[in-house]
């Protein structure tokens with residue numbers, strides 16, 4: 001079973017990407033955006049967004065989604081950072097997972113943008129990666145993990 | 156100037172530790188070149204032709220004497236005893252060792268400096284008017300807002316992997332000395348009809364391959380909305396800016412493709428979610444930011460006496476008189492002047508400054524200018540607050556150190572990128588061109604007679620030397636492996652901004668000074684009375700210049 005970082009620890013993960021030809025997900029299957037849009041019952045659904053698919057099309061059903069995966073085919077494409085914040089700021093409460101080819105040095109930024117789970121393409125160094133989540137203990141700007149900017153907290 | 160508290164210091168220290176770990180992992184082979192690239196760039200580190208280049212941030216160009224001494228120290232210990240002032244007011248080391256960069260950053264952190272986001276596809280160091288706070292034409296000091304933007308943009312989690320780099324400049328005066336029209340975002344402090352000062356926001360300016368002048372996205376914004384509005388712009392750009400072609404990735408391309416009205420609409424839509432949220436500036440925060448830029452301990456001076464003494468000194472010493480005219484400017488207070496130190500002596504790379512000169516500047520700033528120094532985007536340095544009665548003594552020290560070349564704003568005050576001597580992206584060398592021009596035009600009387608003139612040189616289309624906005628711009632181009640130079644005329648970075656027009660086919664290196672001479676004598680022949688080069692050019696157009704420049708070839 002693939003392993004990932006969730007809520008700061010390493011866990012096994014049962015979710016799988018759905019076959020692109022299927023239309024109805026089995027339990028623990030993640031739809032792509034087209035599949036998800038065609039789902040009749042979105043309750044408990046899981047969906048994966050790719051760069052270029054901004055989350056605004058999910059906004060009407062955020063409460064129904066259990067897992068939102070934002071994929072990073074290359075780590076230098078930072079659209080997913082904004083997608084994550086956008087989804088959280090519109091009230092998404094479920095698991096928000098980064099998947100793909102991001103690197104451990106991005107973990108703190110991803111976490112600040114609202115991701116709480118990290119599925120790295122190469123999962124062989126998750127222990128080491130965990131330490132990167134602790135790179136910063138103070139931040140200037142507001143984000144999802146710390147909604148108040150430093151200027152409202154300075155003492 | 157801004158002073159860190161324990162929070163600021165912690166953030167900077169944690170950044171140093173993070174980069175030390177990243178560098179160690181890179182050297183151990185645990186991070187690939189491709190992964191390390193953006194990590195090091197976001198700490199200002201380029202790997203160049205001869206050695207790495209480390210760009211140190213100088214937030215809005217302001218430094219104190221302690222920081223200058225530290226830079227001198229670092230340049231001796233880790234480099235070759237000199238540094239370079241960049242066209243974005245930063246400081247560059249040209250020869251550090253990668254292994255030692257974390258130590259350099261740790262040293263910088265002890266004097267509240269860093270290299271965060273001085274390159275890479277992120278929000279860069281915010282720049283402003285080098286005369287901020289002392290200029291006589293200032294509506295409001297822009298530096299508190301620069302500092303607010305600095306803090307917001309520093310290690311911003313959402314905007315560290317933008318389509319391309321992102322530059323913000325702020326200006327608070329009638330004359331724009333911050334080139335806000337050529338930034339991804341330009342901000343101007345302006346009064347509305349009720350006299351309340353707010354922010355005018357421009358978006359989509361830039362140089363590089365596709366020079367563009369910024370468009371107004373908001374005529375007047377209440378200051379408290381500064382950060383949420385910036386965040387909305389950046390979010391639209393981060394989601395929709397092109398990522399398929401790095402030459403089309405700047406926000407100027409997105410703004411042009413969408414049209415400014417549609418772009419504004421998209422920003423406004425994002426903004427509705429952010430507006431009045433926690434990032435809205437509080438009155439206390441604006442007051443806090445401004446408190447760092449309050450007046451230093453100015454004295455009430457006997458101005459009449461000082462001026463008559465200055466006049467005497469000028470009568471006695473025409474070289475000094477000349478320097479006063481060319482290199483000093485009115486201060487908003489009567490007993491003081493603003494002094495610009497020229498880093499453009501012939502025979503030295505424009506913008507280079509040695510460790511000894513840095514230390515001298517530190518000392519002089521302590522004695523004469525409240526311990527503060529500014530760097531300028533024209534690659535010079537400024538002492539903002541010098542008493543008129545101290546100018547003669549100051550000048551003698553500067554003169555002895557080669558820092559008093561009286562050419563500020565004139566032809567030989569050339570803006571120039573490092574070019575082919577240092578930079579691996581260069582098409583052609585730029586420093587020898589600068590030197591050849593300075594050498595050819597060594598007759599100061601002729602240079603003054605030409606009036607204020609900006610000549611800018613870039614070694615390639617990346618335009619680090621701002622060639623498009625020089626009244627005369629020179630661009631290195633590669634023709635079948637040979638170095639050639641294209642010349643453009645009529646650029647201008649002031650409020651009536653314009654982008655230079657290409658004169659015609661490019662020239663060989665050896666011909667460039669002659670061509671410049673021809674262009675200048677065309678101007679001298681055609682100008683009416685006190686008309687500047689730019690005004691003459693705008694009146695007569697490019698053709699007379701072209702005819703003359705290419706006359707021999709026919």
Ligand code: HEM
Pocket residue numbers: 201203208239240241242243247319320337361362363364405506571572573574577578579580617618619620
């Ligand atoms: C020697 C190493 C350097 C390298 C490799 C380098 C690289 C680049 C590149 C690739 C760009 C273009 C990016 C774009 O247009 O999107 C650029 C732009 C720029 N560089 Fe450099 N540069 C170097 C040194 C400098 C220096 C020394 C200065 C200052 C004197 C400087 C100032 C600038 C500025 C102001 C721009 C922005 C032009 C704009 O607004 O688009 N660079 N640089």
Ligand code: SF4
Pocket residue numbers: 572573574575578579580581582613614615616617618619620
């Ligand atoms: S303009 Fe080109 S040659 Fe000059 S420093 Fe920039 S990238 Fe290098």
